[in-house]
Each structure stands twice: as C-alpha cells, then as structure tokens.
Amino acid sequence: MKIVQISDCHLFADTEKVGYNHINPYQSLQKVLEDVCAYKPELLLVTGDLSGDGSIKSYQHFKTLFIESNLDCDLQVLPGNHDSLEYLLATFSKKSLWVNSPHLDCHDNWQIHSLNTQFKGALGKVSVNDLIALQKQLQANINKYHCIAVHHHPVDCNGWMDKHEWVNRQDFTQLVESFSNVKIVVYGHIHSDIETLQNGVLYLASPSTCWQWANTESFGVSDLKPGFRVIELNDNAQFSHVIKRIN
Template identity: 50%
Template sequence: MKIIQISDCHLFADMTKVGYNNINPFQSLKKLLADVRIHHPEMILVTGDISGDGTAQSYQHFSSLLREAKLNSQIAVIPGNHDNQQQLSANINPEYLWLQHSQLVLANQWYIHLLDTQTSQSVGKLSISQLNGLSEFINRHSNDFHLLAAHHHPIPCGGWMDKHEWTNRQQFNAVVANNPSIKGVIYGHIHTAVEEQVEHCLYMACPSTCWQFANQKSFATSHLKPGFRVINLLENGQITTSIHRIEE
C-alpha cells in the first residue's frame, strides 16, 4: 500500500503572505499536491500544523487545495502544536480527522494509529489514556503490523528543535520497543527529513510543505525545497520509503 505523508503546511488566512526563505505556503502546498497526485497514493497522512495562524480561513484554504488537486486518496489528519483544533474540526471534512478514526484498518494486516500529541505549548505529550489505549490495542493485534503517526518528534533530532520536544517520549518509545509488531513511526514538527532504524522500528520524519529547518544548535532554515514522504507498506511487514521535493 502506498501512503504519502505531508506535514507542517503553515497556511495563513492571507494566501499571499510569505514566511521563511520568502516561501508562500499556499503556493508551495498547491504545487506539492500536484506532485503528490502523480504518485497515485492510496492514502495521504497529514501529520499536523496545517495552519500557521490558527484561523478558519487557513483550514478552508487547505480544504480548497485538496479539492482542486482531485486526489483519489483516503485522507487522515492529526493536529500539530500550531493547530487550532476547534477551527480545524469546523473547516475540514470530519471523516479525515483523528477524532473520528484513531485507528485505520488497511489491507495486508496493517493498522495506522493517529495520535494527538498537542499540548497548550509548543512541546508535545501523548496522554496516558492514548498511550494505554495504544498499548492495549497493539497487544490485541500483535500478529498484525502497525504504523504510528504523530506530530512531535519521538526521538531527539540533535538540533534546536529539541527545545520543542515530546515530553513523555520515553514512555511512548518503551511501548514501541516492547512491541515488535510496530514497524514504523512517522512524524513532522522538525521540518526535516529523518530516517532512523531503532531495532524493529523505522522512525521517519517528514519535510515541511513550505520552509525547511536546518538541524543545528541554534535556529536556522535550510534551502532544501518543500517536500513529502512516500511510504510503502509491504505484505511482509516491511517498509520502504523515499523523500520527494518540488522543483523550481
């Protein structure tokens, strides 16, 4: 099954507004979705920070761009630290939201788990109820394969974004370590592409659909282009993945 992950769109109410590196997030997402369509994914996972200002208009722009792209794909959305959950829920198709479907059942014994790590600050946390529910569900389906989707980074990136960490990631990673049926964890937040194999699990971070961050000790951006991650979930429980970026 082919999945595409997009993340950290940071759309504004003003479609003409630009951000870091003079990038217009509305236009970069529009171009990126045209590239996504060429790949014919069966599912698109949006791992948070759709909005950069929390406005209703920013989510309306997102919905409009999805319609214009004519993507024949299932869509799943989780929130990021910049998202306004009230406006997100009011302006995006509820069928897309983690609130309706926290576990997605796929073909070939795969499940996708949609996790909400949003807090009142920029740091992330997975609630005890979510963590316990995740562990119990995976224990009941230990003969299947599991992909977990979150916004915040569950492993340190080694750069300035670690100030905006996932505060109880140790407990989350313990669940991952204790369950070999968890084959992958995807996340956004750091605006950087990362792949790290930790025992049986592949941790994968996604580029932003707008500006990219440089992974260094103090704040900096990268001149890499906006991008997305392609993920293939194979019948044997393995994962293959690649990063694609838009051209000039």
Template identity: 40%
Template sequence: MPESLRLIQFSDCHLFADGDKTGYADINPSASLREVVARIAQDSPDLLLLTGDISGDYSVESYQRLQSIWQQSKIVAPLLSLPGNHDDIGLWQTAFAEMQTLSSHILNEFWAIHRLPSTFDRANGRVCETALRRLTEHLLVDQQRQHIVVLHHPPQDSFVWMDKHRLFNPESLHAMLKRVNNTPLLLHGHVHTARTTKIANTTILACPSTCWQWGNTPDFSVSDTPPGYRIIDLQPQGKWHTDVVYC
C-alpha cells in the same frame, strides 16, 4: 485497500489567512502547498496522511485554503489528518468533519495505522498517556498485522535546535515501542526535515514540510532544501520502502 498500497505523508503547511503572505526563506506556503499537492497527485496515492501544523496563524481562512487546494487537486484517495501545535483544535475538527480523520484504521490484512493524540503547550507537546496505554493493549492483541504509529512531535531528540520544542513525556512512548514487536514504523512531522532514526525495532521517519525546511544545526537556522513530502510503499508481510520527494 489492496495488499500493497502507497501511503503519502505531507506535513507542516503553515498556511496563512492571507494567501499572498510569505514566511521563512520568502516562501509562500499556499503556493508551495499547491505545488506539492500537484506532485502528490502524480504519484497515485492510495492513502494520504497530513501530520499537523496545517495553519500558520490559527485562522479559519487557513483551513479553508487547505480545503480549496485539496478540492482543486481532485485526488480521490482518503486523507487522514491529525493536528499539530500550530493548529486550532476546534477549527481543525470542523475542517476535517467530512474527511476521514485518523484514530485507528485497518488498511488491509497486513497493515494498520494509528493516530497518537497529543496536547500542546506552545511548540511543545505531550502524548496522551491513556491513549498510549490503549494503543499498547491493542498492539499486543493484534499480532496478525504490522502497525504504524503517527504523531506530530518526534519521540526523541536529534541534537539540533528543534529539540527544545520536544515532547514532555517521550519515555512512555519509548517503553511501548520496546515492549511490542509489531510496530516497524513511526511517522511524525513538526521538524520540517526528512530524517530517519530508530527506537528498538521501530524506524522513526520525519517528513519534510510543504513550505520551508529547518536546518539541522545546534542554533536556529533555515535550510535551502525545497518543500517536499514522503512516499511510503507498504507491502505484504510487513515490508516497506520509502522515498522523499522535493518540489
């Protein structure tokens, strides 16, 4: 990887077995993903990150659809992935067996990226406490790099209706972020919207969905914001810049 690199995050594809099926806002998730991926290909990514909810119906066909769309894109940058609460873990593992899947990945001398695995109970999630302890130990040892933590659920509430589909145990993650000083970014999906929050010295970035966007309202709502993705340009010495692209 070069000293400066472009990470592109996309998330929450919610693909169906039926490629013609539409969902919220009458959006066809297969068609919108194709459009998003085509735009991503124009942005010269060095690395791509897919942060869960690939499937919308737990079907093997939904994962096959993702693979087909990805192969047709001819994007050569590595694709790193983690599952979301709508994913079948077995099918996710099979789908990404020949792709690079994310655990801990050193990007260059300045940056590393880490998946924080979760278990899911319907739309809610629970961070693996053992993995969190191991990650904390790693971050305390590897002080030469800046580290990006990635998970599916957001680590804190935003006073909107999606908060009910939260992490059951965010407190341990908060404690980790407050303890370490070399984790400037945490990336997540799940909320179908782009937003920025902060815990201690860590900036929390949410990614828009490649299909429909949720409204940031107290009660359930769907936004008219179009599908999108997030670009994060990682620079030496821990500097970074981000933009959100809508299609």
C-alpha cells in the same frame, strides 16, 4: 498500500503572504499536492501544523487545495502544536480526523494509528488514555504490522528543535518498541528529513510543505525545497519509503 505523508503546511489566512526563505506556503502546498498526484496514493496522511496563524481560513484553504488537487484518496489529519482543534473539527469530515478514526485498517496486514501530541505551546505530550488505547490496539492486533503517526518528534534530532520537545516521549517509545510488530513511526514538527532506527522501530521525519529547518545548534533555515514522503506498505512486514521534493 501507498501512503503519502505531508506535514507542517503553516498556511495563512492571506494566500499571498510569504514566510521564511520567501516561500509562500499556499503556493508551495499547491505544488506539493500537484506532485503527490503522480504517485496515486490511497491515503494522504497529514501530520500536523496545517495552519501557520491559527485562522479558520487557513484550514479552509487546505481543504480547498486538497479538493482542487483531484487526489483520489482518503485523508487522515492529526493536529500539531500550531493547530486549532476547534477549527480542525469544524473543517474536516469525521472520518478524516484522528479523533474519530485513530486506528485505520490497511488491507489485511497493516494498521495505521494517529495520536494527538498537542500540549503546551510548542511542547508535545500524549495523554495516558491515548497510550493505553494504543497499547490495547497493538495487543489486539498482534498479527498485523503497525505504522504510527504523530506530530512531535519522539527521538532527538540533535538540533535546536529539541528544545520544543515531546515531554513524555519516553513513555511512547518504550511502549512501541516493546512490540516487534510496530515497524514505523512517522512524524513532522522538525521540518527536516531524518531517519532513526531504534530498537527495531524506524522513526521517519517528514520535510515541511513550505520552509525547512536547518538541524543546527541554534535557529536556522535550510535551502532544501518543500517536500513529502511516499511510503508503500507491503506484505510480510516489508515497506519502502522515499522523500520527494518539488522543483
């Protein structure tokens, strides 16, 4: 199964508005989705922060761009710290939202799980109930391989974004690392491409579809282009992944 992960679109109600590095997030997402089409994914996985200003129009813009891209694939959306849960629920179909489809079966071998890490401000947290539900799913599907999607970073990035942390991330990492069939955790939030292998689990951060953060001690913006991650889930716990950036 081929999956494309995008994250941190930060769309504004005003489609002409630009942000960091003079990037227009509407136009950059439009270009990202155009490039994604070439990979013909079966699933577009959106790991939060669709909106940059919390407006209902920003979510409508995302939906419009997705439709206009003519991507022939399923859509799975989960929230980030900037997102309005109310507007996400109002804009997207039930089957496209984490709250209604938290566990997706992918052919015979894989499951994809989506968790809400939205908490206070830029901080993240996963509820005890969601962790229990995830544990039950992993136990009930011990013969499958698992990919888990979240917004906040579950491992340190060793940069300024670590102050916008996931406050109970150790509970999450301890859980997923106790299951040898959990292979991948994908996330956004840090606007940067970082890979961390920890106790058998590969943690993969996705670039933003707009501006990229510099992974430095104090706030900084990188000159890297907007991008996305392509993931292919194969048989026998095998998978591949690659970062692509727009021209």
